[in-house]
Amino acid sequence: MMVEFNNSIFDSNNFKGVNYLLQLCTYKSRYKVFVELTENIKGTSIFKNLNYDDQQLLIQEYNSIIQSQEAINPSCVICENLSTDQEFNIEEAIRYLIQPVSIILENSKNDSYFLKSIFKHFDTTGNTSRHLDNGWIQFENAGGCDNISNFLEGKLQSFNSLPKANKSIYLRCFVLMDSDKLHPNMDLSPTKQKTKNFIETHHIPYKILNKRSVENYLPIETYNQITNSSFDNWKASFYRLTDNQKDFLNIAIGFSRKNGNGTPKKDRNNVNGETNNLYDSLSQQDYDNLNQGLSQIGDFKTTFPTFFDSNYVSNTNLLEREGGTEVNNEFLEILQKINDLL
Structure with missing residues (x-):
């Protein structure tokens, strides 16, 4: 800046x-x-x-x-x-x-691994990593999408003693959100849309991920870290998915949450309707394997994002999983919006 x-x-x-x-x-x-x-x-x-x-x-x-x-x-x-x-x-x-640039995440502890990986592998200037190391970038935990607007309201109110009527001018924030989509053409949920409207009203830079969530950007090679043989069938079925199917799979729980006895709450017909038949081509065996999810890998939301920090991750395989080109991809879009604040 x-x-x-x-x-x-x-x-x-x-x-x-x-x-x-x-x-x-x-x-x-x-x-x-x-x-x-x-x-x-x-x-x-x-x-x-x-x-x-x-x-x-x-x-x-x-x-x-x-x-x-x-x-x-x-x-x-x-x-x-x-x-x-x-x-x-x-x-x-x-x-x-004097304020650091706040990167507001639905879960700062877990989602920050994703952004640090982008900084490391896509920011050739090293500018974002330098700012992070010096404490000039700060990951902030909004506590879920529902609370992002409240979190930002609190930041805006902290500037009430300053003279400008539009307190948004004083903000130095970037917001990153999962899309939570079940298929490419799905609309944002009412909560996501409401949050998006609030952010745009206050002219705050943001990015809603194209894929379902942060986990869907993990390079395929990182799944080698899952060495427990009980997940071998899941991995084999996952590798057979198309890129589009990988993009919107709920990796943690599969296609449906389970009852106490492990029975899926939704049958396959319900799932096909919700996912716009994105997974209709799967064999029943692959469907059943993937429906088990990976939630039993320790604390999934804590453990799985750390895979972004592994030696399996590179610029090449991150870009391959993202699906864009070297000059046009979501990672560069995120970097540009953050660098504009620094």
């Missing part, structure tokens, strides 16, 4: 605030800083009172941007007289820039 220190800031009497913001922005090169270094600015008391190293840093940053002919398009402009949503006074800028 580029942060511009407007000329008017150097005419203020708030050296402490300007200096604090400069340290905040430049520590470990967190943000790119731009100051239009005119002789007038160099002559202000604020500039003269800056540490010599900080003065030189501003000069070097300015020269680098000008010489590279980089577009000067700051996401945050710190100034005295505010006229646009991207302009912040010193107090606003401190609150806006």
Whole structure:
């Protein structure tokens, strides 16, 4: 993110605030800083009172941007007289820039493995991993899709003391949600749609996964980690699925939740109706095998996502499972939306 220190800031009497913001922005090169270094600015008391190293840093940053002919398009402009949503006074800028980027997940402990894998294998710049290592990205647990709107409302209310009427301007959040779809053409559930509407109303960047859930993006090779022979039949049947069938399978429970005696609550006709006949081609044996699910692998929701962190995972097999191209896939879309906030 580029942060511009407007000329008017150097005419203020708030050296402490300007200096604090400069340290905040430049520590470990967190943000790119731009100051239009005119002789007038160099002559202000604020500039003269800056540490010599900080003065030189501003000069070097300015020269680098000008010489590279980089577009000067700051996401945050710190100034005295505010006229646009991207302009912040010193107090606003401190609150806006000091906060980490919040990646809001339905389950932060489990789903974070998926995002860390994307950072590792698809962000060739290393920018997202650097921000994560420095605590400038934070995974937040919304406690399920139902609670995402409430979680965001709480964040918005934390900015009530700041002057802008639209508190969404202060947010630095990205929301990731499972689609929970049973087949490609299924509409979002009313709860998902309501959450999506809330997010869009507040102009918060988000991604609803194309596949059913995070687990459906695991490369096929990672299933080699399931060494218990009792799951061999499940694995054999899973490998025979088409890509589309793998995309929407409920890997944990299969096609139907079970009664206390292990009997599926829904028969195959019910399942075919719900899944738009996506699994109609399966043999009865494969159907029965897959309907057992993998929920008995320890705590499935805790154990299974850790497979994203295994040595079986690579850029190549993640992309193969995702189904896109090297220049057009969901992983790059997610990275772009997160990087735009950094």
